[in-house]
Amino acid sequence: MMIGCPAAHAVQPDEVMADRAKEARARDLSRELRCMVCQNQSIDDSDAPLARDLRLLVRERIAGGDSDSQVIDFLVARYGEFVLLKPRFTLHTLLLWLLPPLALIGGGLTLWFYSRRRSKAGSATDPSHLTEEEEARLERLLAAETPDKQT
Amino acid sequence: MIAEAGHYALVLALGLALIQSTVPLLGARWGDHALMNVARSSALAQLLFVAASFALLTMLHVMSDFSVVNVFENSHSMKPLLYKITGVWGNHEGSMLLWVFILALFGGLVAAFGNNLPLSLRAHVLAVQGWIASAFYLFILLTSNPFLRIASPPIEGRDLNPVLQDIGLAVHPPMLYLGYVGFSISFSFAVAALIEGRIDAAWARWVRPWTLMAWIFLTLGIAMGSYWAYYELGWGGWWFWDPVENASLMPWLAGTALLHSAVVMEKRNALKVWTILLSILTFSLSLLGTFLVRSGVLTSVHAFANDPARGVFILLILCLFIGGSLSLYAWRASALKQGGLFAPISREGALVLNNLFLVSACATVFIGTLYPLALEVLTGDKISVGAPFFNLTFGPLFVPLMFAMPFGPLLAWKRGDLLGAAQRLTAAGIVALVAIAVVWAWTYGGSTFAPLAIGLAVFVIAGALCDLAERAGLFRTALPVALRRARGLPRATWGTAFAHAGVGVALIGIVCETTWNTEYIGSMMPSDVAKVAGYQLRLDDVTQRQGPNFREMIAQFTVSLDGEKLRVMTPSKRSFTTREASTTEAALLTRGASQLYVSLGETSAGAIAVRIYHKPLVLLIWWGPVLMAFGGLLSLSDRRLRVGAPKPAKAARALQPAE
Numbered sequence: 001m002m003i004g005c006p007a008a009h010a011v012q013p014d015e016v017m018a019d020r021a022k023e024a025r026a027r028d029l030s031r032e033l034r035c036m037v038c039q040n041q042s043i044d045d046s047d048a049p050l051a052r053d054l055r056l057l058v059r060e061r062i063a064g065g066d067s068d069s070q071v072i073d074f075l076v077a078r079y080g081e082f083v084l085l086k087p088r089f090t091l092h093t094l095l096l097w098l099l100p101p102l103a104l105i106g107g108g109l110t111l112w113f114y115s116r117r118r119s120k121a122g123s124a125t126d127p128s129h130l131t132e133e134e135e136a137r138l139e140r141l142l143a144a145e146t147p148d149k150q151t
Numbered sequence: 152m153i154a155e156a157g158h159y160a161l162v163l164a165l166g167l168a169l170i171q172s173t174v175p176l177l178g179a180r181w182g183d184h185a186l187m188n189v190a191r192s193s194a195l196a197q198l199l200f201v202a203a204s205f206a207l208l209t210m211l212h213v214m215s216d217f218s219v220v221n222v223f224e225n226s227h228s229m230k231p232l233l234y235k236i237t238g239v240w241g242n243h244e245g246s247m248l249l250w251v252f253i254l255a256l257f258g259g260l261v262a263a264f265g266n267n268l269p270l271s272l273r274a275h276v277l278a279v280q281g282w283i284a285s286a287f288y289l290f291i292l293l294t295s296n297p298f299l300r301i302a303s304p305p306i307e308g309r310d311l312n313p314v315l316q317d318i319g320l321a322v323h324p325p326m327l328y329l330g331y332v333g334f335s336i337s338f339s340f341a342v343a344a345l346i347e348g349r350i351d352a353a354w355a356r357w358v359r360p361w362t363l364m365a366w367i368f369l370t371l372g373i374a375m376g377s378y379w380a381y382y383e384l385g386w387g388g389w390w391f392w393d394p395v396e397n398a399s400l401m402p403w404l405a406g407t408a409l410l411h412s413a414v415v416m417e418k419r420n421a422l423k424v425w426t427i428l429l430s431i432l433t434f435s436l437s438l439l440g441t442f443l444v445r446s447g448v449l450t451s452v453h454a455f456a457n458d459p460a461r462g463v464f465i466l467l468i469l470c471l472f473i474g475g476s477l478s479l480y481a482w483r484a485s486a487l488k489q490g491g492l493f494a495p496i497s498r499e500g501a502l503v504l505n506n507l508f509l510v511s512a513c514a515t516v517f518i519g520t521l522y523p524l525a526l527e528v529l530t531g532d533k534i535s536v537g538a539p540f541f542n543l544t545f546g547p548l549f550v551p552l553m554f555a556m557p558f559g560p561l562l563a564w565k566r567g568d569l570l571g572a573a574q575r576l577t578a579a580g581i582v583a584l585v586a587i588a589v590v591w592a593w594t595y596g597g598s599t600f601a602p603l604a605i606g607l608a609v610f611v612i613a614g615a616l617c618d619l620a621e622r623a624g625l626f627r628t629a630l631p632v633a634l635r636r637a638r639g640l641p642r643a644t645w646g647t648a649f650a651h652a653g654v655g656v657a658l659i660g661i662v663c664e665t666t667w668n669t670e671y672i673g674s675m676m677p678s679d680v681a682k683v684a685g686y687q688l689r690l691d692d693v694t695q696r697q698g699p700n701f702r703e704m705i706a707q708f709t710v711s712l713d714g715e716k717l718r719v720m721t722p723s724k725r726s727f728t729t730r731e732a733s734t735t736e737a738a739l740l741t742r743g744a745s746q747l748y749v750s751l752g753e754t755s756a757g758a759i760a761v762r763i764y765h766k767p768l769v770l771l772i773w774w775g776p777v778l779m780a781f782g783g784l785l786s787l788s789d790r791r792l793r794v795g796a797p798k799p800a801k802a803a804r805a806l807q808p809a810e
Binding site for chain 1: 386388391392393394492495503507508510511514515518519522526530532533534535536537538539540543544548672673674752753760
């Protein structure tokens with residue numbers, strides 16, 4: 001929320017590329033790249049001098065005809081994985097990427113097994129069938145409710 | 152003298168907290184009512200002393216007593232009074248004092264209004280509150296004492312961080328802390344239930360209002376923080392997936408899950424063990440948030456200090472409480488009896504599904520926030536996990552959740568009828584499809600994803616309305632009858648509808664802002680005109696002004712739409728001399744729920760860098776959470792919640808007026 005770098009104005013007018021399509025690509029790429037001296041800010045948001053250098057570098061590479069992935073590869077080769085705000089899927093980010101789906105699937109499976117086990121164990125007390133005792137209690141409750149309903 | 156009195160009051164509060172955390176437990180052990188009642192008086196006395204301590208620190212700040220380190224480092228004699236007061240919690244020591252003050256406040260509320268609680272439960276709850284309070288009093292007194300003096304007092308203070316000199320600081324941290332710390336009550340109830348080895352629907356009935364209250368404050372606190380960042384940081388972003396934001400989002404997600412599972416527990420006496428676990432997890436995540444923000448593990452404006460001793464101390468508290476409560480859970484949870492069977496397709500089933508998705512989303516935020524830290528510690532590799540990761544993983548978890556949301560309230564308890572619910576949602580489905588078609592046609596050739604997302608949001612909102620209409624019997628009975636029935640619906644039902652609709656409203660805002668945001672970045676000279684989304688903004692002139700503790704450069708823009716003059720906008724840049732820092736004060740022009748946003752950049756050779764955004768329906772992003780909080784408030788005011796414990800059937804009926 002409040003970030004270490006001073007008040008940010010990010011992209012400066014003199015950086016903007018003439019070619020609109022290329023500028024849009026540069027902006028999209030900038031959002032995925034981290035300003036390494038800031039706290040969790042992309043170079044698109046940051047006002048730090050380093051972020052400006054990186055923005056210019058990205059635009060330089062794009063102007064030079066690099067594809068998006070070439071630009072990314074170039075920056076990773078130069079600055080390491082740290083520059084990517086969305087880490088690549090590699091061995092050491094395996095857990096990071098797999099945990100969200102695993103949490104969902106694991107949780108879902110647990111629930112499924114659990115409900116099956118419970119419905120087996122509780123088939124005698126199937127929720128749709130009431131025991132005699134429950135029926136009697138229901139009768140009493142309904143009888144007590146009726147005067148209210150009529151008012 | 153004032154500082155010493157404040158310090159002394161804090162030490163006394165610690166003493167009282169220690170009494171509160173031990174004596175009532177012994178009382179409960181021995182069945183001694185007098186000892187159990189000590190919990191009540193000590194909680195109230197503790198509140199009194201910590202409130203005095205807090206008031207005295209505020210006094211020091213207001214009086215600009217620079218012989219106190221905390222005041223010297225964070226205040227300035229020329230600072231406006233409001234910021235002198237809010238500056239009390241605009242720093243590490245003061246914010247921790249606010250934290251314990253709110254903790255004591257909640258403890259005091261339980262003590263004062265918990266008369267209908269069983270005596271031993273109240274004793275246990277307050278004792279657990281006492282443990283938390285003691286730990287944090289020790290933390291403050293040993294590592295972050297706000298009352299320390301300077302031997303040779305300086306004449307002037309160092310001023311508060313300029314970014315924090317805003318009305319936002321008056322609202323955001325107290326709200327957030329009311330939320331964070333409010334969850335300590337459900338935590339204490341959970342631990343008390345585990346200690347007593349007894350838990351029933353009445354327990355859930357007592358816990359739910361507290362959880363709801365904390366949740367309302369946390370919702371508003373997060374929304375407020377987001378809006379503050381939006382207008383203060385100067386580039387119109389409102390959520391950055393910053394670790395500090397995530398630290399507040401995690402308890403919110405877990406707390407939302409808790410809110411829903413507590414309903415199941417209250418109504419159907421099921422999911423007990425799970426509700427207890429969620430109570431523990433929610434507060435643990437609040438503690439984790441405090442640790443992340445306060446320890447200096449993450450450096451940002453929030454982490455006012457980077458003192459490793461503090462980090463280690465909070466980590467210790469964290470391990471003690473999270474580890475302790477989870478061990479207690481592992482040991483005692485099996486003793487709690489499970490109850491309330493239900494079929495997978497039922498209201499309970501829907502709420503379980505809600506919990507599954509919310510907890511998965513929470514786990515995603517958790518791993519994304521902590522993975523880089525863990526990886527660096529374990530392997531030394533540095534990676535970043537930022538917005539693109541969260542957008543990619545968090546979104547897919549929320550889409551099915553939102554799709555299922557309208558179905559939940561329409562399903563019956565125990566065994567529901569999915570087909571029937573779907574039939575009753577036909578109208579909402581049709582409205583959603585129409586919305587998709589209209590948006591798609593209107594923005595033809597644009598994003599394909601956005602109309603679908605808006606359709607989903609409309610489905611959620613319309614679904615909430617369908618639920619209300621269904622319950623009131625609208626279109627099935629005469630209108631006056633339906634209206635009377637609608638008025639007679641429990642407030643909790645209205646609350647649910649508002650809260651669910653709020654989620655849809657927020658989604659519309661998010662989609663519109665991210666998809667159809669227009670921006671203009673350029674250098675402007677006086678009398679230049681910029682055109683953004685049909686608006687013309689003419690830069691009239693740039694002036695300088697002297698504020699109380701800053702110098703300000705103000706640019707004046709005249710905004711017109713189709714040649715008609717609308718308003719003058721005056722964005723500015725402030726430079727604060729004491730801290731040699733500057734802030735941007737963006738100017739906002741609100742039209743309906745859309746905003747025009749102007750902020751200034753650097754000046755060079757008479758020209759000024761200007762960023763202008765048109766953000767369509769952006770305000771819905773915050774109206775959504777406000778609606779959710781309002782829904783929560785309605786639910787909180789429901790008579791059935793205030794009654795506290797369930798009364799015997801006869802007594803309850805006797806209370807109803809005979810018509």
